[in-house]
Amino acid sequence: MIKHKDHFHGSDLEKIEEVYGIKKENITSFSANVNPLGISPKLRSSLIDHIDAITSYPDREYTSLRRRIGAYVGAPVESILVGNGSTELISLFIQMEHPKKALILGPTYSEYEREISLGGGTSLYFPLKEEDDFVLDLSAFKAALNESIDLLVICNPNNPTSTAISQDVMRKILDECKRFDIFVMVDETYVEFAPDAAAVDSIPLTRFYNNLVVLRGVSKFFASPGLRLGYAVTGNADLLKYINTHKNPWTINSLAAVAGELMFSDNEYIQETRELIDSERTRCYEEMKTWGTVKVYKPTANFMLVKILKPGVDADDLFEHAIRRGLMIRNCSTFPFLDERFFRFCFMSPEKNTELLECLRELL
Template sequence: MEQKEHFHGSDLEKIEKIFGIKKENIISFSANVNPLGISYDLKEELPKHIDAITSYPDREYTDLRRAIGDYIGIDHSNIIVGNGSTELISLVTQNLHPKKALIVGPTYSEYEHEISLEGGRSHYYRLHEDENFGLNEQHLYDALTTDIDLLVICNPNNPTSSQISRPVMRNILDHCKEKGIFVMVDETYVEFSENSEAITSIPLTQIYNNIIILRGISKFFAAPGLRLGYAICGNHSLLKEMESFKNPWTINSLAAIAGEIMFRDKRYIEDTKELISSERKRICTILDRYQSHFKYYVPHANFILVRILDDELTSDHLFEKAIKKGLMLRDCSSFPFLDNKYFRFCFMKPEDNDRLLDVILDDIPADDRTN
């Protein structure tokens, strides 16, 4: 079957229907979800709170916001929670009404979608392959014209796994402040970064009023089904406006309690960081042996973007080979500025990573393969 449709990491039902593989038997390297599964403490403690669904959650979610504040080192008054990061992106755009947004990409498509729903236009600041998809700071400043009112940055970025340091982010905020541009930073993957405390822009929210940071529990805490996201912003007037647009109780009682539990599970957090760091280094070392066939871009998140250098091999070919073995990688040809020579996969458990690498490297001639 020729694979023409582009599948998201959550499209397991579609995969099941098209390829005849039960979704329970698919290992998704496309979803970028923590391979350890849900928090240890959450698995043990959440069932004890089942009776919480008999009452409404706290409308202000005070305990949840305090737990998040303790986790990220910020006062809970600077935090707003939402039904996943998607609701928060929507709330930001509903309140800012951006007429023209600049999105650093290739990146997640939902930003452009939400901006368009508010009647705004999106333009892309392109990250270039010949610069390894790193941010060219000066070129970005040249693109920040006065008619732009919103800058959108995913950091670390999906799908490139590149990241921006906090000093550079501060420079960006200074330039945006001068031109009246608001900055939305999506930090969905920052907790996977090798030195996340030095990368996160959360401390900058205490200095600048033109930044909001989005985070969630779908990826790092492996709980996309709970639909819990949060945003950090020092601009309290904006937070108040966002709250006024929200429907009440968009987070259910169990999700709120789950958040309080998982953000305090230090053993799980450390185990996750250790596993991802170890596998990231190991997989890069393996791919280094095949530089004439594949080029990867230094990853900072829990996934890696790879470019195919062989003329006859394409990302959809690799997708089909992998999915027939119950392994789902991401064909990146649907991302802006990428084509069918790019694919992405996240770091799972070592034995699963080895299975996927066997598929990826299978097309390499035997003489070029090393142990």
């Protein structure tokens, strides 16, 4: 049995291979939350035609890429900053803001707290409560805001709960944060998977709030974590000017820049992804809702959080049971406020999802 300290991340396939003797090529990762369709066909067929891009430096301003992103997200090109993955941009904005005290909605991705700590800041968590199905209680949250907080960090839709804050609610949060001079960083890594992405999207709010930055990347929706391509949108011109003055030039390579332009314009792939995830999300949620041995939380993203109710079975047991069949789920007990009864899995192809459901049912 694996120990708590040995829990695996979705990218830890080499470790899985070493510990379990299963070739990583034979593992289906329901833990990585990556689009099961793989990379954009337009990107796959066209990238080789642009291979000569590596013979010269990228445009320092990444003008063409930023223009394509602007068209994709509906934002002016001057409000867009690109970086070496959204993780680099998280680090960059936290370094620029240099918060002494940050508030994070949790349970959530651990990188926020880590970056804040590296800068000498302190992180507090506002818990999304299990009794509320991990949906934000706006009144209680607003009451927790005060002038001692410099930075608010929100993952939306949130990992691992798969719950989301609507644009209308986000506007109320931003209004309250303006009162206390709190800067808000919204990580929208999973927003494109949402059933109604426009209802969750905070990028339109950057036109009206200068205390907001929205971060996105291509790792999950476009199945391209190896490209390390991320982007940020903010209406704060002074902040953009400061970052562009201080950041390293050429933060992304020429091929990643070209790849971004290709994938953001692959409308057929984008639509096919949304249809697949929407169908499988509904199917998996509705089926597991009927199981008396689990509690499922209604998902907004491309993954679902599940609580085990069956006595004598925990997330370690399920992980062990599934990985022996080459199916990798995520034990969520390393997230704040969650314990060994919680696990998460993302939606893959219909066949693989059926295989996982049958595997889980064997133990549950």
